[in-house]
Amino acid sequence: MLLRHTPSEIKERNALTINPAKTCQPIGAMYAALGIHGCLPHSHGSQGCCAYHRSTLTRHFKEPVMAATSSFTEGASVFGGQANLLQAINNMFTVYTPEVIAVHTTCLSETIGDDINQIIRKAYEDGKVPEGKHVIHCNTPSYVGSHVTGYANMVAGMVKYFSESTGRYRDQINIIPGWIEPSDMREIKRIAKEMGVKIILFPDTSDVLDAPQKGKHMFYPEGGVTIPDLRSTGDSKLTIALGPFGTESAAALLDTKCKVKYELLDLPIGISATDRFISGLSRAACVEVPVSITAERGRAVDIITDMQQYFYNKKVALFGDPDQLMALTEFLVDLEMKPIHIISGTPGKQFVPRIRNILKDKVPNANVRNGANADLFLLHQLIKNEPVDLLVGNTYGKYIARDEDIPFVRMGFPILDRIGHSYFPTVGYSGAMRLLETILSALMDRQDRDAPEESFELVM
Amino acid sequence: MVKVLAQREKQVFRKGEDTFNIGCERNSVAGSVSQRACVFCGSRVVLYPIADALHLIHGPIGCAAYTWDIRGALSSGPKLHRLSFSTDIQEKNVIYGGEKKLYNSLIELIDIYHPKAAFVYATCIVGIIGDDVDAVCKRVAGEKGIPVLPVHSEGFKGTKKDGYRAACEALLKIIGREATDKVPEFSINILGDFNIAGETWVIRDYYRRMGVEVVSVMTGDGRVADIGRSHGASLNVIQCSGSMMYLAKKMKEKYGIPYIRVSYFGIEDTSEALFAVARFFNDTEILERTGLLVESEVERVNRQIQRYRKKLKGRKATIYVGGAFKAFSLIKALHLLGMEVAVVGSQTGNIDDYTRLKDMCLPGTIILDDSNPVELANFSLEKEVDLFIGGVKERPLAYKLGIGFCDHNHERKQILAGYEGMVNFAKEVYSSVMSPVWRFSPRKTGRMANDIG
Numbered sequence: 001m002l003l004r005h006t007p008s009e010i011k012e013r014n015a016l017t018i019n020p021a022k023t024c025q026p027i028g029a030m031y032a033a034l035g036i037h038g039c040l041p042h043s044h045g046s047q048g049c050c051a052y053h054r055s056t057l058t059r060h061f062k063e064p065v066m067a068a069t070s071s072f073t074e075g076a077s078v079f080g081g082q083a084n085l086l087q088a089i090n091n092m093f094t095v096y097t098p099e100v101i102a103v104h105t106t107c108l109s110e111t112i113g114d115d116i117n118q119i120i121r122k123a124y125e126d127g128k129v130p131e132g133k134h135v136i137h138c139n140t141p142s143y144v145g146s147h148v149t150g151y152a153n154m155v156a157g158m159v160k161y162f163s164e165s166t167g168r169y170r171d172q173i174n175i176i177p178g179w180i181e182p183s184d185m186r187e188i189k190r191i192a193k194e195m196g197v198k199i200i201l202f203p204d205t206s207d208v209l210d211a212p213q214k215g216k217h218m219f220y221p222e223g224g225v226t227i228p229d230l231r232s233t234g235d236s237k238l239t240i241a242l243g244p245f246g247t248e249s250a251a252a253l254l255d256t257k258c259k260v261k262y263e264l265l266d267l268p269i270g271i272s273a274t275d276r277f278i279s280g281l282s283r284a285a286c287v288e289v290p291v292s293i294t295a296e297r298g299r300a301v302d303i304i305t306d307m308q309q310y311f312y313n314k315k316v317a318l319f320g321d322p323d324q325l326m327a328l329t330e331f332l333v334d335l336e337m338k339p340i341h342i343i344s345g346t347p348g349k350q351f352v353p354r355i356r357n358i359l360k361d362k363v364p365n366a367n368v369r370n371g372a373n374a375d376l377f378l379l380h381q382l383i384k385n386e387p388v389d390l391l392v393g394n395t396y397g398k399y400i401a402r403d404e405d406i407p408f409v410r411m412g413f414p415i416l417d418r419i420g421h422s423y424f425p426t427v428g429y430s431g432a433m434r435l436l437e438t439i440l441s442a443l444m445d446r447q448d449r450d451a452p453e454e455s456f457e458l459v460m
Numbered sequence: 461m462v463k464v465l466a467q468r469e470k471q472v473f474r475k476g477e478d479t480f481n482i483g484c485e486r487n488s489v490a491g492s493v494s495q496r497a498c499v500f501c502g503s504r505v506v507l508y509p510i511a512d513a514l515h516l517i518h519g520p521i522g523c524a525a526y527t528w529d530i531r532g533a534l535s536s537g538p539k540l541h542r543l544s545f546s547t548d549i550q551e552k553n554v555i556y557g558g559e560k561k562l563y564n565s566l567i568e569l570i571d572i573y574h575p576k577a578a579f580v581y582a583t584c585i586v587g588i589i590g591d592d593v594d595a596v597c598k599r600v601a602g603e604k605g606i607p608v609l610p611v612h613s614e615g616f617k618g619t620k621k622d623g624y625r626a627a628c629e630a631l632l633k634i635i636g637r638e639a640t641d642k643v644p645e646f647s648i649n650i651l652g653d654f655n656i657a658g659e660t661w662v663i664r665d666y667y668r669r670m671g672v673e674v675v676s677v678m679t680g681d682g683r684v685a686d687i688g689r690s691h692g693a694s695l696n697v698i699q700c701s702g703s704m705m706y707l708a709k710k711m712k713e714k715y716g717i718p719y720i721r722v723s724y725f726g727i728e729d730t731s732e733a734l735f736a737v738a739r740f741f742n743d744t745e746i747l748e749r750t751g752l753l754v755e756s757e758v759e760r761v762n763r764q765i766q767r768y769r770k771k772l773k774g775r776k777a778t779i780y781v782g783g784a785f786k787a788f789s790l791i792k793a794l795h796l797l798g799m800e801v802a803v804v805g806s807q808t809g810n811i812d813d814y815t816r817l818k819d820m821c822l823p824g825t826i827i828l829d830d831s832n833p834v835e836l837a838n839f840s841l842e843k844e845v846d847l848f849i850g851g852v853k854e855r856p857l858a859y860k861l862g863i864g865f866c867d868h869n870h871e872r873k874q875i876l877a878g879y880e881g882m883v884n885f886a887k888e889v890y891s892s893v894m895s896p897v898w899r900f901s902p903r904k905t906g907r908m909a910n911d912i913g
Contacts, residue, residue, distance in 0.1 A: 002539050005573050015564035017521065017548040024522030040493075046584055046615030047488060048498025052526035055852045059530075064833060064857045071488045072616040077588065088491030091467075096493070096834070107520050108584040108616060111554055142520035143549045143585070215862045215903030217837030345521070372548070396528070399542075416530075 002399045006377060008384035018377035019396065021319045022345025025140035027053040028150030028179065029104035029157075030067055035185075035203020036158065037224030038099030040092055041067040044085055044114065045106025060414040061182075061209040061422050066219055068092055068101075072108060081114045082122070089135060090128045096219060099227060103137035104154060110141035134227065136161040146346040147413070148245050148321050151179045155250040158202060162230035165258035170235040172198040173284050174260065176250050178243025178267050178323040179413065180427060182206040182223075187425035188242075188268075191278070194292055197285040200229045200236060210422045234258035238284045242277065243267045243323030245348060267323050268427045269435070270331025271300060277428075296429035303436050304335060310443055310460075315386075317341040319379050319393040320412035322351045322370065328392065328411070330358045331432070337390075340366050341382040347371035376400065390443060407442035411435075464835060468492070471830055473814070476823035482814045484829040487619075493832045495780070495853055496807045498615035500583055501527070502623020505870075506703050507579050507611065507630060509654045510682040511535035514575040516545045518562050518593065519583030524548075531870040533654045535681050536661070540575060549585060559591045566600045566608065576684035577607040579630060587614035607684070609633050620782070621702065621808055628707035631678060631687060635711065638685055640692025646741050647673040647693045649717075651708060652700030653724070655680025656870065659877035663724055666734055666878065670750045672741065678704065691715040695740050697722055697733070702783035702808060723785065724877040725885075726793035727761050757879040765797065768886040773798035775893055777847040778840045780831060780854055781868065784809030784817060790849055790868065791820050797886055802843035805831045833857055846893045862903030864892030 026043060030053045033041035043050035050069035057065040068091075070076070070084040085103070092101055103116060116137045123129055138157035140150040155176060175192070177185055186206035192199040207223025233239070233254060239262035241251035251262035263284070268277035274297070282289050304311070316332055316339045318325055325344055332339045340363060342355055351370045359366050367382050380400045383391075391401050394412035401408035415421050425431040444460055451457065464472050470483030488494040504527050508515060517524040524546035535541065547565045549558050566578060578600070582593045593610045601608040609630040613623050648667065653660050660680035667674050675693040676686035696708045696719035708719035720740065722733035731754045738750035777799055779790050784806040791801050804817055805828030817827055826839050837857055840848060848858035851869030858865040866888050868876060874884040898904050 002542055005540065005543075007572065013568050015547060015561045016568045017524070017546045018569075019528070019544050020521050020525050020546060020548070022521060023525035024520050026522070042491070046498045047494060047496050047619075048501045048615045049522070051495070051497040051501065051853075052522070055530075056526055058853055058856055062856055064853070064860060066493055066833060068491050068493050069488075071490045071492075071494065072584075073487055074617050077584075077616045084490040087489075091489060091491030094466075095491075106584070107522075107549075107554075108588065111585055111588045141551070141554075142522050143554050144551050146521070211860070213860055213862060213901060215860075215901060216841070217833065217857065217861060219834060372550075 003380055003403045006380045006384070008381060010378070010381045010385070013373050017373060017375050020345050020375050021343050021379070022146035022148075023056075024107075024142035025145055025147060025150030025153065026104050026106055026142060027056060028147040028152070029102070029138055029140045029154035031057060031179065031205070032151045032154035032203045033102035033104070034065070034208050035205040035224055036100055036102065036230070037226045038220045039102050039224060040096055040098035040100070042088060042092065042101050042103045043067060043069045043106060044081060044103055044116065045070060045108045046072045049106050056414055057209070059416045062419065063209045063211060064217070065209075068096070070109070077108065077112055080112060081109050082119050085114070085116075085119050086123055086126065086128060089123045093128065093130055093133060098133070098220065100134045100136060102154065102157070103135065104140045104150065106140070107142035110139065134161065148179055148323070148346045152246050152249050155203060155247060156253050158230055159233070159250050159253045159257065162227065163234040163254055163258050164231050165234040168235055170232055170237070172200055172232070172236045173281065174233045174236045174239040174254070175199045175201045176239060176241045176247040177201065177203075178246030179321060180267060181422050181425065182208065182210040183421065183423050183425040184427040184431065187428050187431060191293065191428050192281065195281060195285070195287055195290055197281055197287055200233050201225065202230055202233065234260060236260050238263060240265060240277070240280055240284065244350065245322045245346060266327040266330070268431075269324065269327035270334060270432055271297070271304075271429070272330055272334055273327045274428055274432060293429070300429040300432045300436070303433060307436070307440055308336065310440060311335040311337050313338060314389040314443065315340050316390045316392060317379060317383055317388040319343040319376065319397065322346050322348060324412060326351075326354055326358065329355055331435070333358060333362050338363050340386060340388060341379055342366060342368045343374045343376070343379045344370040345374055390439065407446045409438050409442050471828065472835065473818070473827040475818055475821055475825045475827065480815070480818055482811070482827060482829060484814060485810050486830070488830055493834070494830060495832065496830060497620050499618050499620065499623040499626065500581060500613040500615045502620035502703070503581060503611045503613035503627040504623070505531060505654070506624055506627035507679060508541050509533035509535070509679040510684065510687070511541045512538040512576045512683050513540065514545060514569055514573060514578040515541060515581070516547065516565060516569060516578060517581045517583060518547045518558065518586050518591070519549055519581075520585065521546050521548045523581070523583045531654070532656050532873070533680060534658050535655070537683070540573060545569060554585065554589055557589060557591055558586065559596050562591065562593065562596050563600065566596070567604070570600070570604050570606070575606065577609065577634060579609050579611050581611045581613050583613065584615040587617065607634055607637065619808060624703040625706050628704065628710065631707055632710055634684060634687045636688070636691050636715075638688030640689050643675055643689060643692030644673050645694060646671060646743065646746065647675050648695045648697050648737060649675050649690045649693045650677040650680070651696050651698040651719075652704040653677060653680045653877070657872050657875050659724070659875050659881065662875055662878040662880060666753065667737070669753050670734065670738060671746050672737060678707065691717065693717060695720065695737065697737055699724060700783060701785050723789040725786070725789035725881065726796060727758050727879060727882050728792050728796070729789050730878050730882070731758060761879045761882050764883045765886040768890040769796075769798050771894055772890060775799045775846040776802040776843060777849060778803040778836065778843070778845045780805045780828070780836055780848070780850040782807045782851070784813030786868065787817060788820065793882065793885060796882075797889060799847070801825060802845050803828065803836070803839045805829060805836075837861060847889055862898060862901035864889070864895065866892060
């Protein structure tokens with residue numbers, strides 16, 4: 001019993017976080033930046049930050065992750081990191097020849113007060129940025145928000161530095177995905193293509209963090225949104241922003257900066273959220289929803305119909321990132337399941353009311369918490385007090401799942417012990433089918449395992 | 461020719477072509493994609509296996525999140541070390557200070573878990589905002605009656621090596637707290653083994669069979685009380701010398717305990733380690749038991765690795781490790797399997813390490829200090845290696861190139877230490893190098909994934 005020390009009595013803690021359901025901003029900025037083609041993310045701080053982010057992303061994606069660091073020393077921490085960053089920019093363009101360097105800060109460089117805008121300006125003035133190349137940045141103090149905030153900040157940074165309104169109208173839709181997998185980004189592009197809609201998806205980590213084996217080191221893999229495409233987002237018809245926590249700041253900035261209106265939707269996880277996404281996209285682009293997409297929906301609905309008795313009234317505990325949790329909660333409620341404990345380490349006032357609104361009278365007494373002290377220790381205590389039939393969350397849920405003997409579906413970040421997430425989507429109708437399959441398999445494997453011999457069934 | 465950063469030219473050496481003047485023990489060049497980590501990382505990996513202590517990370521959430529149970533340091537008893545504790549510093553703490561939050565966190569934690577000791581890791585930001593971590597620790601220690609030890613591991617204050625030293629300083633504050641009257645004469649401490657995949661248990665068992673008592677292990681499957689009486693042991697036997705040499709030297713100064721430096725990797729080094737300990741005690745029975753143990757184990761291992769050696773003979777490898785000392789053992793072990801080392805490097809080696817590496821390697825071998833993915837990939841391709849030995853960040857790099865891989869770092873899943881470790885190592889190297897997957901790999905077939913047919 002790894003977590004044998006977890007007491008079931010819940011006491012309010014005022015300081016401590018035990019087994020967090022979040023991590024810090026910079027890794028989100030790094031992940032988003034990898035979704036620009038030819039981009040080298042740069043961590044402005046101590047060497048360890050960059051090493052930890054690269055290792056964590058590598059464990060999650062099983063892919064090489066390239067990023068550089070300012071390698072702060074004691075001197076830099078006293079006198080400021082300007083010299084380090086200028087030298088770093090020069091070195092990166094010389095040796096690694098990126099199209100873009102995407103700088104994010106850390107708790108260290110934020111606290112000592114480095115002004116990145118000014119340092120980047122100086123890099124251009126000193127001729128350290130070659131013609132046609134770019135340096136962009138965002139501020140990601142680790143002591144504010146979470147990894148999701150960092151992702152949102154870097155995506156907004158892309159708009160700030162690249163989006164431009166030329167006055168020339170383009171028949172294209174911007175889609176800004178919240179923090180989802182490369183597989184999900186690929187799926188969104190497939191859906192748009194199927195519908196005949198030209199989209200600019202940014203960031204786009206497909207073909208970056210799910211790259212094929214080529215027998216050589218691709219420092220910059222083939223995927224990622226290109227700079228011309230990013231520029232053109234200022235001339236698009238509309239932005240569809242998927243997931244308020246990850247995308248609203250970027251979408252709002254694009255509206256302010258280039259007058260491109262936006263529609264804010266949930267991540268298209270589950271039937272209802274995907275319906276809203278598909279109809280939003282069809283409305284925006286003035287296209288009919290093709291038969292092929294309707295058929296996908298039909299197949300997903302058919303699975304739910306076939307297997308409804310296995311979902312009915314099952315209690316679920318969820319933890320992870322707010323954009324995923326909002327869509328997933330709605331999906332589970334659509335399946336007539338009961339999400340009774342929902343935890344996110346990411347702070348943000350809209351989370352709890354939104355989840356309550358989805359749960360309404362279906363699960364009125366659910367425990368919904370986010371922000372400070374909403375961690376896996378609390379989730380475990382909640383589960384001890386009111387057990388569940390299923391746990392959904394990232395790899396760190398496996399301790400609770402094992403100790404309490406609960407079926408466990410892995411979803412979220414990070415997933416360190418299974419593959420699949422980066423290859424098979426959870427968005428769209430086909431993503432819904434995959435989720436249905438993984439949830440059902442977890443529940444039914446458990447039923448098979450626990451069934452007494454006399455009621456062990458062949459046909460289910 | 462592989463392109464190397466101008467500032468790094470001295471950190472790359474080709475045996476037989478360059479005059480030996482390798483640069484090392486330098487700070488990484490800003491802007492390089494270095495594989496190195498920070499001071500905190502060094503402290504954290506060294507202390508973390510102490511299973512009945514609290515490890516509270518004072519800083520924003522990331523430092524705790526990224527180091528949560530990522531290293532398979534196993535414990536046979538309590539498992540407190542596998543949880544993640546953080547003060548989760550927020551903006552207001554940055555402005556007004558985090559001492560109160562640290563104090564409250566410690567009190568809350570100790571009340572929930574009743575640990576034997578608490579380590580408090582100060583991260584980057586704590587050094588900048590100036591929290592008096594020592595004072596808070598002292599206060600809590602007084603109130604709760606357990607050792608509460610500050611670990612000054614601000615990330616920017618040096619390299620991983622400085623983190624090792626901060627960890628050793630904390631250990632020194634625990635050593636000497638317990639009585640040593642029950643510690644026998646033939647007794648040692650094992651320093652620098654972290655019980656990854658259960659390796660400490662294997663090594664402990666060899667000493668048991670020799671008749672030597674292990675007083676404490678620092679820090680694999682570690683316990684606060686054992687460390688507290690470790691000053692009663694007669695000898696310190698250090699494996700990962702990078703992390704523990706400082707502690708050994710301090711223990712010699714303070715308690716007069718001599719130390720020896722060993723490696724438990726490969727049969728040659730494992731045997732030499734056990735004999736060195738036996739020779740130290742110079743006891744006929746211990747010497748005899750050690751002789752028998754080594755003889756039977758070596759014979760068994762040699763027999764078991766025969767079939768792998770036949771297939772692996774002449775194959776080439778790249779080695780990239782944290783501390784250079786490990787590379788020496790790996791080179792010997794690969795030689796035992798009939799393999800050659802074509803590229804070898806470390807994150808933190810010093811001039812003595814690199815001199816020794818140079819002497820061990822064949823002409824043409826490339827030696828690297830603080831390397832990066834581009835160099836590692838390109839040199840490995842240039843030398844046409846079949847195997848890459850490294851850590852988490854190197855694994856997918858090797859695989860993308862179509863090169864076999866063996867993790868000799870945190871993420872090893874099998875015991876690689878001792879005699880059975882050598883057999884596992886041979887098996888793991890063999891299975892990766894000889895994997896049928898390489899038949900489909902573009903590197904071997906010269907064919908990209910998209911031109912099948």
